[in-house]
Amino acid sequence: GENVEQHPSTLSVQEGDSAVIKCTYSDSASNYFPWYKQELGKRPQLIIDIRSNVGEKKDQRIAVTLNKTAKHFSLHITETQPEDSAVYFCAAARADNLFFGTGTRLTVIP
Amino acid sequence: GAVVSQHPSWVICKSGTSVKIECRSLDFQATTMFWYRQFPKQSLMLMATSNEGSKATYEQGVEKDKFLINHASLTLSTLTVTSAHPEDSSFYICSARGTSGANNEQFFGPGTRLTVL
Numbered sequence: 705g706e707n708v709e710q711h712p713s714t715l716s717v718q719e720g721d722s723a724v725i726k727c728t729y730s731d732s733a734s735n736y737f738p739w740y741k742q743e744l745g746k747r748p749q750l751i752i753d754i755r756s757n758v759g760e761k762k763d764q765r766i767a768v769t770l771n772k773t774a775k776h777f778s779l780h781i782t783e784t785q786p787e788d789s790a791v792y793f794c795a796a797a798r799a800d801n802l803f804f805g806t807g808t809r810l811t812v813i814p
Numbered sequence: 815g816a817v818v819s820q821h822p823s824w825v826i827c828k829s830g831t832s833v834k835i836e837c838r839s840l841d842f843q844a845t846t847m848f849w850y851r852q853f854p855k856q857s858l859m860l861m862a863t864s865n866e867g868s869k870a871t872y873e874q875g876v877e878k879d880k881f882l883i884n885h886a887s888l889t890l891s892t893l894t895v896t897s898a899h900p901e902d903s904s905f906y907i908c909s910a911r912g913t914s915g916a917n918n919e920q921f922f923g924p925g926t927r928l929t930v931l
Binding site: 803 | 846848855856857858859860863874905907909911919920922923924925927
């Protein structure tokens with residue numbers, strides 16, 4: 705099956721700095737890579753996604769890059785704000801199923 | 815659009831009893847629904863995938879006789895935890911995927927926190 709690894713597990717940045725979270729996946733058949741933000745006790749919220757036919761996608765302060773050859777993808781958050789503090793999960797989709805990374809707890813220090 | 819609800823949001827039960835959790839897609843038809851389990855400070859683990867009108871597909875290690883899944887309609891799937899034990903205490907989250915196009919996007923419910931005493 706698919707194995708998704710995510711690093712780092714915790715990340716602290718100063719407000720205004722950038723944050724980068726990296727994930728690798730094992731199954732070359734995976735073709736959809738979403739990123740979710742989850743606040744404590746709440747549902748995961750999709751923040752950005754990328755498909756295997758695209759190398760990079762940007763939405764305001766958030767960007768995702770995908771390297772299919774190396775089987776890794778990254779989330780970039782620029783100009784971080786305290787409200788960006790949450791747990792972020794990457795995922796890789798093979799057929800219908802999403803396989804999640806282990807999560808990164810991001811803390812933005814005001 | 816694309817709202818998924820879960821009921822109940824929190825349930826406390828005695829060991830040995832069964833608990834049913836409902837997952838509903840409120841404004842779209844969900845051909846496929848997914849059930850996840852999340853332990854504190856851990857990731858979401860896929861338990862099973864259910865398609866309307868057919869049997870659920872369980873992930874390896876998930877007991878299908880303990881976690882009964884029924885996807886009776888395009889807007890409702892239920893997860894029943896049978897003979898619950900304290901180790902079943904967890905956050906259970908469902909998600910739903912719509913019928914349109916090739917979009918893999920899943921929409922998540924708010925989760926159900928199960929505490930088994």
